Amino acid sequence: MDNSSDASSSNSKEKRDYSKRGVEKCDYDGTTCICCDKRCDTAMAILKEQNNDRFAYFILPKEPTPEHLLANRPNKNQVRDRANKSLKRKRMLQALPPAARVRVGDDGYSSNTKFVIASLHFPDEVYQLCRKDSNGNRRLCDSIPSVLANRLSRKSNSETYTTSDQYKDGTSTYVPLPNVRPEDIFARGDTMRENKRRAATSTPAAAVKKTRSSPVSAEVMQVDALQETLARDAAQREVQMQELRAREQELRKKQKEAASLMEKAVRMQQEATNKLQLYIVENEAYGLTRKGFISKEWHKNNPNAARHFFGFQTFKELVYYLHALFGVLPPSRPEETTKKTPIQPFEKYLMGFMRIHTGMTVESIATIWGRKDGTASDIITAAVKSIGNAGKDLSILDITEEYLLKTIPQQYVDEGLERCCGVPDGKDFKIYTTRKNTMFTRASYSDKVHASAVRCISWSTPHGLSFEHTDLFLGRVSEKKLVELWGPRLRKCPRGWYMLSDRGFFDTARFYPNMNHQKTPKFLSGRDQFTTDEISADRKICKLRYTCEVAFSRVTKTKGLRDVISNDFFVILDAMNDWAHATVNLDAPLMQL
Numbered sequence: 001m002d003n004s005s006d007a008s009s010s011n012s013k014e015k016r017d018y019s020k021r022g023v024e025k026c027d028y029d030g031t032t033c034i035c036c037d038k039r040c041d042t043a044m045a046i047l048k049e050q051n052n053d054r055f056a057y058f059i060l061p062k063e064p065t066p067e068h069l070l071a072n073r074p075n076k077n078q079v080r081d082r083a084n085k086s087l088k089r090k091r092m093l094q095a096l097p098p099a100a101r102v103r104v105g106d107d108g109y110s111s112n113t114k115f116v117i118a119s120l121h122f123p124d125e126v127y128q129l130c131r132k133d134s135n136g137n138r139r140l141c142d143s144i145p146s147v148l149a150n151r152l153s154r155k156s157n158s159e160t161y162t163t164s165d166q167y168k169d170g171t172s173t174y175v176p177l178p179n180v181r182p183e184d185i186f187a188r189g190d191t192m193r194e195n196k197r198r199a200a201t202s203t204p205a206a207a208v209k210k211t212r213s214s215p216v217s218a219e220v221m222q223v224d225a226l227q228e229t230l231a232r233d234a235a236q237r238e239v240q241m242q243e244l245r246a247r248e249q250e251l252r253k254k255q256k257e258a259a260s261l262m263e264k265a266v267r268m269q270q271e272a273t274n275k276l277q278l279y280i281v282e283n284e285a286y287g288l289t290r291k292g293f294i295s296k297e298w299h300k301n302n303p304n305a306a307r308h309f310f311g312f313q314t315f316k317e318l319v320y321y322l323h324a325l326f327g328v329l330p331p332s333r334p335e336e337t338t339k340k341t342p343i344q345p346f347e348k349y350l351m352g353f354m355r356i357h358t359g360m361t362v363e364s365i366a367t368i369w370g371r372k373d374g375t376a377s378d379i380i381t382a383a384v385k386s387i388g389n390a391g392k393d394l395s396i397l398d399i400t401e402e403y404l405l406k407t408i409p410q411q412y413v414d415e416g417l418e419r420c421c422g423v424p425d426g427k428d429f430k431i432y433t434t435r436k437n438t439m440f441t442r443a444s445y446s447d448k449v450h451a452s453a454v455r456c457i458s459w460s461t462p463h464g465l466s467f468e469h470t471d472l473f474l475g476r477v478s479e480k481k482l483v484e485l486w487g488p489r490l491r492k493c494p495r496g497w498y499m500l501s502d503r504g505f506f507d508t509a510r511f512y513p514n515m516n517h518q519k520t521p522k523f524l525s526g527r528d529q530f531t532t533d534e535i536s537a538d539r540k541i542c543k544l545r546y547t548c549e550v551a552f553s554r555v556t557k558t559k560g561l562r563d564v565i566s567n568d569f570f571v572i573l574d575a576m577n578d579w580a581h582a583t584v585n586l587d588a589p590l591m592q593l
Helices: 038-050 076-095 098-104 146-153 182-201 204-212 214-276 296-301 305-310 315-326 345-358 362-369 373-395 401-407 410-414 438-443 479-485 487-492 532-544 546-555 567-586
Strands: 057-059 116-118 138-140 420-431 451-460 466-469 498-500
Touching: 038 116, 038 182, 057 138, 076 098, 146 214, 296 305, 296 315, 305 315, 305 345, 315 345, 315 373, 345 362, 345 373, 345 567, 362 373, 373 466, 373 567, 420 479, 420 546, 451 479, 451 546, 451 567, 466 487, 466 567, 479 487, 532 546, 546 567
Parallel strands: 420 498
Antiparallel strands: 057 116, 420 451, 451 466
């Protein structure tokens, strides 16, 4: 908005001292209004004599700062206000004489100079829309309604309002133009002085007659004042209606946008539902069938099938995991399956999970899917390797000091082991002993289980998170050698933290890049028995190391790693081990915080 100012430009005398500034331009004849017309000051004096409330000066709006110089990018409303302000300044200067534009563009003025426009340049109808602020100064209205603009265009003392004077914000309002010339004020002043002169020279009879007719004149004046009040109220109501219409249009636009967004969200939700929807298959066959494993209705009738065959609690959980890990979904409408029906990607992962979780032979799975053994073997091997890669992503994790401090169980804190980084442990999985290669037989022998086996070392946090594990090696290799081989990958263990280890990991701290100390139970070292303090300390370590044993019990939930592993699993052995360690982390934490 533009604030009015009753003060003249005399306070800017120092700013227009061109002898000091070196600017060779006129002083615009000392006029107050930027129209630079001397008659303007005289006309303002006449206007003040007629109606003191009509005497005011309005401040010309400043040109908005260029957008590229702003600290922050303006929003939608700010862009609209800046455009309206620029248009208002431009059209007001064009409505005034050319000297106004010269004066405003004079570089002799300070950038903070406030240029004023006399109120006489605005019609009475526009001035009636200007309200007073808290300081009692008139404030120029921001806009006038289209009805008033059309009415002013028909007056003889106003210029015609065009579309160039209309704001481009959709409100159908116009810029209030200062298009009244001082001559109109002079004409009104001459009429007023002529009436006074005639009244002074009139006869007593005429004076009596005028006195007698004074009640009629007062009544006429009241009617005129009432009409002026009604016109002003009508103009105000028109402005309010324009604002209400603009708000209503904006509200309807926002409602349409919200409805469009809601419709889009509902459509996306419906598409996702349709994509994940598993339709009921009619004429379902009984027993284990390919068609049954991908049927929602079959799993509904057999709620334990997903856990037994694939290792997931429900078929819904199975679908979500396969979609999240591999981006596959079951067919929305399973068709009648034959040997020629292509195996879908979702089914391939079902075959892989069935193989590692149940230990079912390739021949059995091939029979269910109606494929040859070789074809089924290739499909299962590729699927299990993809499952193993997903298992690595879920079980080979980075750990930080912040995570360890937040997840250290209270039992460790109570025993003074709050700086424990991990709990390493080794596990031997028995395999069938081959007699075809004696070197392989000797290399696979494990003195821990006294049979042929493959060995794995797993590291888990005190909270039970499995964050590192080795591949499966033949059982002849020692645990210390595996730690040495895996040493570069243990750089993730923070410096200054220690491991709660078994005796087999004694003296392995040198293999950790950060020299993580190994807290192990005591050794007899030639003695007959342990001391009471040693037994008490070892009891704490052994008591808290139970989480690593529980972790390996979860690993063996993958039934392909149970009992004695047959030779036909060797090609997918490491992939099974990776997924088995992922199941440790997918279950609930082993210890409470």
